[in-house]
Amino acid sequence: PPTPPASGVTLARLRKTPLVVATHNAGKVKELADLLATQGIETIEAATLGLPEPDETEESFTGNALLKASIAAAQTGRVALGDDSGVCVDALGGAPGIYTARWAGEPRDWQRAMKRVEFELADRGAALPSARGASFVCALALAAPDGQAVTVEARVPGVLVWPPRGNLGAGFEPMFVAQGQRLTYGEMQPEVRAAINHRAAAFRMLVARLPDAPGAAG
Numbered sequence: 341p342p343t344p345p346a347s348g349v350t351l352a353r354l355r356k357t358p359l360v361v362a363t364h365n366a367g368k369v370k371e372l373a374d375l376l377a378t379q380g381i382e383t384i385e386a387a388t389l390g391l392p393e394p395d396e397t398e399e400s401f402t403g404n405a406l407l408k409a410s411i412a413a414a415q416t417g418r419v420a421l422g423d424d425s426g427v428c429v430d431a432l433g434g435a436p437g438i439y440t441a442r443w444a445g446e447p448r449d450w451q452r453a454m455k456r457v458e459f460e461l462a463d464r465g466a467a468l469p470s471a472r473g474a475s476f477v478c479a480l481a482l483a484a485p486d487g488q489a490v491t492v493e494a495r496v497p498g499v500l501v502w503p504p505r506g507n508l509g510a511g512f513e514p515m516f517v518a519q520g521q522r523l524t525y526g527e528m529q530p531e532v533r534a535a536i537n538h539r540a541a542a543f544r545m546l547v548a549r550l551p552d553a554p555g556a557a558g
Contacts, residue, residue, distance in 0.1 A: 349419060349482050349490055350552045351379060358384040360420035362412035364393045367510055368423055371534055375543045376421075384418075391415055401425065401438055401479035402491050409483035417485050425478040425538060427512045429457060429500065431466045437477075440511065451504075454515050458502050472500045476516060476525075478538040480546045490549050494541035509533065 354376075361372050361383045373383045386393070394411050396404040401424045409422030426440030436443045436457070444453040466472050479493040497519045504514035506526030514526030518536065525533050534540060547553050 349484050349488055349550065351381075351547070351550050352552055354379070354381045354419060354482075354550075357418065358382040360384055360386060360389065360391075360412045360416050360418050362386050362391070362408040362420045362422045368425075368539075371539055372421060372423060372543075374534065375540065379547060383421075386412055389416060396424065396438070399438070401477055402481065402493050404438060405479040405481040406483065406489060406491055409481040410487075410489065413483040413485045419482060419484050422481040422483065423478065423539070425476065427516065428475050428477055428495075429461070430473040430475075431464050431471055432457070432460055444511070450511050454504055454512060457500065457512070457515070461500070461502075469499045474498060474500050474516060476512075476518075476538040478542040480539075480542045482546065490546065492542050492545040492549060494538050494545055496536075496538040496541060 359376060359381055361369050363369060364387050369385050376383055391412055394408060396407065398404045398407050404424035405422040407422065408424070409420045412420035412422065424438065426437055428434045428437050441448070443456060444450050461472060475495045475497045477493065477495045479491065481489055481491040483489040498517050500515045501517055501524060502515065504526060505524045506514050508528060508530060509524070509526035514524050516525050517523070518525070525537065
């Protein structure tokens with residue numbers, strides 16, 4: 341469940357000084373910066389500040405997002421935004437989940453990662469769409485230097501297709517068709533995908549949790 345709103349983390353406060361985006365993933369940095377810009381919030385990248393990338397040692401998306409945000413906030417004295425995301429495949433018991441990036445190995449090879457998922461689905465006889473359900477999950481965490489934080493987690497359900505389609509997305513996006521859509525994330529123009537995906541959904545939830553947001557919960 342989401343945490344209660346953090347009274348000290350408000351839209352007004354976030355609009356006063358650049359927010360640290362606590363990720364070293366260039367694609368996530370851009371997507372989060374674009375989302376934050378819709379609320380009049382400027383950003384500064386963790387890499388620009390010379391922050392190291394922490395090990396993701398938690399056992400949940402929310403835990404890892406909060407870990408990244410809390411460390412960045414403590415190191416910089418600024419409010420920081422952490423993100424953790426991945427794909428959870430129903431027939432694989434929710435795998436790869438928080439280990440999504442690790443399935444691509446080092447150096448990252450997402451074609452190999454997608455083939456691994458497809459191999460494991462085929463091994464389970466998961467050929468029909470009804471057996472190939474999956475969700476993209478995104479957790480976001482805002483953390484202040486004083487320890488106050490707010491977290492949310494969004495999930496977009498869909499199905500996995502094979503072979504992958506499109507080269508406009510990253511990771512498992514060319515395999516994933518969100519519920520109610522015809523195109524894979526990999527076939528969607530980035531601005532279209534960014535408006536409907538799991539990260540956008542989490543961002544809307546996060547803004548709604550801030551105490552001075554219009555119609556804020558709590």
